[in-house]
Amino acid sequence: MFASIIASGLAMGAIYALIGITYNTMFATSRVMSFTAGQLGMLGGVFGSLLMLRLGLPLVLGLPLTLLLCAGVGIVTEFVAVRPVLKSLDQHLYVLTTLAVALLIQQVTAIEWSTEPQPFPRLFELGRDAWDEKYWLPVATCAVTISALEFLYRRTLIGRAFLAVAEDNFAARALGLPERTLRVASYAMAGAIGALAGFSGGQLLLAFFANGQLLNFYGFIPVALGGLGNNRGAIIGGLALGLFQQAANFTVGGIFASVAVFVLFIVVLLVAPQGLFGAPASRRV
C-alpha cells in the first residue's frame, strides 16, 4: 500500500515538477506566467497517443514529433500571447492572453480529439507493480530534463545567454544578446519540456483534454514552493506536492485531499514568503 502511494506520489510529483519547470522556462526570459504550461502537458499526452496509437508511429518517431509539435505551440504562444503584452507587464494582461490561448487549445482538443480520456501506449513494457514504467518514467524524465537544463545553463554559451537574459533583460540587450530570439527559443524549449511531462506521464494521466487545467493548477504549486524561476526548487516542491497529495487522497479521501493540499501550501508560503528556495526580496530603497 505504501509502495503504491510513494510510487504514484513521486510520479505525479515529477509531472508537476516538469510543468513547474515549463512555467519557469517561459518566465525566465519574459517575466510572464503563461497559463499554457498545463495545456502543453496535456498536448504531450494527446499528441503521443495520436501519433503512436492512432497513426502507429514507433517511439523513435513519436516522441521527437510530439516534442516538435509542442515546441511549435510554444513558439506560437510567444508570438500571439506574450510579445504583444510585454510592453505593459505590470498590467498583467498576459494572464488574459495566455489563458485565451490555453482555452483555444483545450476546446480544439475537446472537439477534435475527445472529451473522454483516451489510451496512451506502453513504451517499453518494463517493470511491474510499484516499479511499473508508468511510475518511474516521469521520475526518470524529470531527472534527465533537469540534468540537461543544468548542463545547458552552466556549461554552454547559449545557456549562459539565457541566464543573462533571465537575470537582467536590459543589460543583456545592451550586451548585444539577441534577447528576442532567446525568448522565442525559451518558449520552444518550454513547449518541449511540457510535452515531456505529458508524454512521460501519459500512461498515468491518459490522453485527456481536461488534464490541461489540472496540470496548470498543480504545476503552479511547485513554482511557488520552489521560488519563481528556481528549477531545483520546483523539483523538490513538485515531488513534495505529489507525495503529500497522494497520501492525502488515501488518508482523508478525495474530497478533502485538495483542502489539505492547499491549507498546507498556504501555511508553507506564509512561513516562507519567497518559496522554500527562492532568493530573499531585493532591497527596496
Place this chain on the structure above:
Amino acid sequence: MAMDERVQSAPSHDAPRASLGDFSKGLPFLAILALSMLLPLIGNDYWALIATRASIYWILVSGLNLIVGFAGQLAIGYVALFAVGAYTASVLAAGNVLPALPPFAALGAAGVVSAAMGVVVGLPALRLRTFYFAMTTLGFATIVTQVALGWQSVTGGGIGLSGPSLPAPFDTTWGLYGLCLGLAALCTWMTANLAYSRFGRALVATRDADVAAEANGIAKPHLLIGVFLFAGAAAGVAGGLFASLQTYITPDAFTFDLSLLFFIAVLIGGRGSILGPLLGTLLLTLLPEMAAPLAAWSTFVYAALLLIIVLLMPGGIATLLDFDNRRVLSDNRVILPQPAALGQLLAAARPATGLEMEGVVLSFGGVTAIDGLDLSVQPGQVHGLIGPNGSGKTTTLNVISGYFRPQQGQMTLDGTNLPTGLPVLRAGRGVCRTFQTPRIIGAASVLQNVMVGGTITGRAGFLEAMLSLPRSLRDERAIRMRARLALQAVGLHALENVRADRLQHSELRFLEIARGLMLHPSLLLLDEPAAGLSAEEIKRLGALIKAISEHGVGVLLVEHHADLIFEICDQITVLNLGKVLARGTPAEIRMHKEVVSAYLGA
C-alpha cells in the same frame, strides 16, 4: 463652522472646476445606467437575465477592482468569496443551521460573513508578492468549493440547495433586475468615492510606488484591510444575489472560469479605472452569449475574441478611453517655480528645533555603511551632505526616513526621540523626502501624485470616504487646494492633469518636491534633486530650495553638483566611507585640505 472653513480655505476658482470635472467623469456611468433602465422597455426575460447577471458580477468586480486594479494585488480566486456569499445566504434563508432568516437578512449576513472571509483571503497579500498571493487566493477557492461539497448536512453537498427567494416586488425577473441594478449603481458610487479619495490614491501609491507610499505615511495593512472588507462584502452580496438568480446552487457553479472572469474583467478594463472594468464586465458577460449559437465551438470563438480584443487594445479599455492624455504636450516646456506660493503653503509654523543624529552605526553583514555618524540639521537651514560614491549619503537619508535600522546611535527630531525603523511613521513627524530615482505613480495625474503627499492630513475615515460624507469632501478640497499650491510653488501647475509618466525626468524631480511639501515638513530630505537637470533648471531648483528653507523647513540635501551645494547650503557635512570627513560652512569646506584633495580637487 464648516462652511466658514471652506470659504476661507478654498480659492474661488477651485469649486466650480472640480464639480465640472466630476460631472464629466460621471457622465458615462449615468449613460450606462440610463440605458440599463431602458432595458425593460425593449428587452425580454433573457436580456433581463443577462443584464441581472452582469449587474451581479459588477457588484463583485467593483470591489475586486480596488484590490486588483488599484492596489495591484493579483487576487485571482475571488469566486471563493462569491461562493461563501451564495452559500451563506442560501443556508441561512433555508434555515439549515439556524432558524430561517428573512431573505434580505440572509443577504446582509452573506455580506458580513464574506467581508470577514475577505480579510482572511486577503491577508497573505501583506506578506506575499504577486504570483504567490495569486496562488493562495486560488487555494481558498478550491477549499471553499470542496467544503461545500463535503458538508452535506448544511450545504446539500453535491445536489446543493435552493437560493433565497426574495419577497415582492423582487420576486419577478424585472424586480430582481431592478434590485441588482440598484445595488450595482450603489457599488459603483461607493467605489468611485473611495477611488477618488485619499484612500484610492493611497492604494495606487502602494501599487506603483510602495516606498514613496510608506514615506508619505501610508500604512498598507490598514488600508488593505479596509479594502478587503469592502470587496469581501460586495462579493458576498453578489454571491447571495447570484443564488437567487440561479434559483439553485451546487458546488459546480463556482468554477475556476468564473473566478477568472472576475479577474479578467479588471485586467481588460485597465488599471486604476472604474469605467474600464465596468465595460470589461459587460463585455465578458455578453461575449459568450453572442458566441452561444455556435454550440460546441462557442467557447473557442469566445477565447479567440478575447485574444483579438487584447491585441487590439493592449492597454485595456481605460487607456482607450483616456482621450485627455493623447493630446500632444508642448516640447519646450519650462519649469518656472513660484516661491511666492510657499507663503500660503508653509504658513503655519511647526515648533521646530531640527534633527540631531548621534553615533549612528549601520552595517550590512560585514560591511559598515555608516560608522559613528553625528549630524545636525537646523530648521530654516539647507544642510549639504556630500561625499564620493559609496560614502553613505543615501544610506544616511534611509536611516533618517526609517528604511534602515541602525545597530547603534539615536536620532531626535524637534526635541523628541525619532525611533529607528518604522518609515511609515515619518510623515507624521514631518519628515518628507525625495528619491534618487523619482518614485511616482506613472499612471496617475500630476495633481494626484502630489495629493498622495497629503494622505495623512485627511480626517475622514474609510467609511466616510466611501459614502462621500461632508468631512471626506472637506478633506479632499483641502488636500487638492494644497496640492495646487505646491504645484504652483514648484512650477508644474500647468501640467496638473497630465499623466505623470508623460513628464520629463527633470519635471519629475520637481514633482517629488511638491509632494514633499504637502505636509508642511519640518525636515525635507532631498536625494540628488539636481541629477539630470539643465544648468538653468538647477539654478531655479536652488532658488526653490532656498525659499523652502527660508520658511523654516530644515533641508538635508544630498548632491553631487558642487556649485549648487556651495551656493545654497548653510552647512555642509562631507562623508567618506561612512565617517564624517569634514563639516562646516561652505567657506570652511572649500578650504578643507583633505576634502579638496580627496573630492573637490578631482
Place this chain on the structure above:
Amino acid sequence: MKLTRRSVALGAIASSALGTSLFRLVSPAIAQTAPIRIGWLASLTGASAAPAIGFNRGVVFAANEINAAGGVKGRQIEIVTRDTQGDPTKAVNATQELISQLKVDAIWGPTNSGESLAVTAIMTRNKMPSIHPCVVDSLIDPAKYPNAFRIAPSNTQWDDAVRNYCLNILKAKKVTVIGDTTGYGVTAANASVAAFKKAGVEIATQANIDATQPDMTADMLRARDAGAQVIVVWSVSTGMVARLLNTRATMGWDVPFVGHPSMASGDIGGLLAKPSNWEKVYAVGYRSCSYDAAGALPAHSQELVNKLQGKVNLSDSLLWWVAAGVDAINLVAQAVSTTGSSSSEAIIGHWNELAKYPGYFGAYTFSKTEHNGYPTEDVVMSAANSAKSGSFALAPGYT
C-alpha cells in the same frame, strides 16, 4: 456534432449571432407553417460529454427523419443547440435564451444533474415543456415542477437495480461503495450507502476518489482488507473506472464491479491493460438496448438500429443515448401532431396522458402525478464488456 461543425464560420459569427438574437422580434406564432423549435441543452465540450454527444446523434437523426418525411403536419422541426459545458451558469443563460429569445416550444436536456438542478425552476416559471435524462430524484416533482418529465430512470431506479443485483444475484453481504468527487458522485455514493445499510448490507469501505487520481491501488487494497465482496461504483469518469479495473487485475482479485452505466462505455475498452480486465463488471443497462443469448435485440430496437445503419455511428457511443435522443424529439413531435398545437399546455397535457408510449429506449408512462416515465422493470444490469453496436448482453441472472 456534424451539424454544429458545419455551422462554424469563424469570421462572421459574432455579428450574425448578435444580429439574429437581438433583432428577432416577437412574432405571433403562425401555427400552421412555423417550425417546431426544440431547444437542446447539451454539454458537448465539458468533462464527461460523451452522453450528450450520443444523445445529439439521436436528436439530429430524428429531426432529419421527421423533416425529410414532411415534418409534423407540415411544420418542420428546428433544433436549437447550446453547449452548456456542464456549467450550471451557462445552462441557466442558455435556458432563458431558448425560452425568451428563441421562443422554443419545448426543451430537451440538460444532460447532467448539476445543470438540471439550476434550470428546472426557471423552466417551470415559464411553463416550458421539459424532458431530460438526469437522474437526481428531486428533479422530478409534478407538484413543484408540473412541466418537467424524465425519460430515463431516476437515481433511485438505478440504485435499486444495482443493489438488488448485489443482494439477489451476487448474494453480497459486504460491499464497498466508490464515488468520484463531483457533485453527482458524492451524492450518489451517499444515497447508495444509505440504501445498502437499510437493506442490512454491511459497508466494507466507502470512498470518494478524485477522478484524476493516477493510482487506485491503495483504495482497492483497503476494500479487499475490509472484506468487500462487491465494488459498487458511482462515477461518470471512464478514466477512473478503467484505473480501478486495471488495479483489480494487477491485484489478482476477482471481486465483481457493479454500478453506473459509464462502466460499460466503449472508451473504457481502450484504457484497459487487457480485455479480460473488463470481466465481471456489471453496469446499469436497459432491456431495450440489451441483446439475448442468441444475440438478438428486441424487435423495436432492432428496427431503430436498422434505420441508423450508415447514418449514425454506434460503435463509439451507446445505443441508449442515441435512442433516448431520438425519443425525446419524437415525444415532442408526437405531442404536436396529436394535439395539433405546440402550445405548452397542449404538449404538457398530452404528456400527462401518455401510457406506454412505445419509444425506442423504453415505453414511457406519465400521469399528472408521476413524471418519472421510465418503466422500472426495464432497468437491468448488463455485462459491461459485451458492447455490440452500443448494445449489451444481459448480466448473468437475467433472462
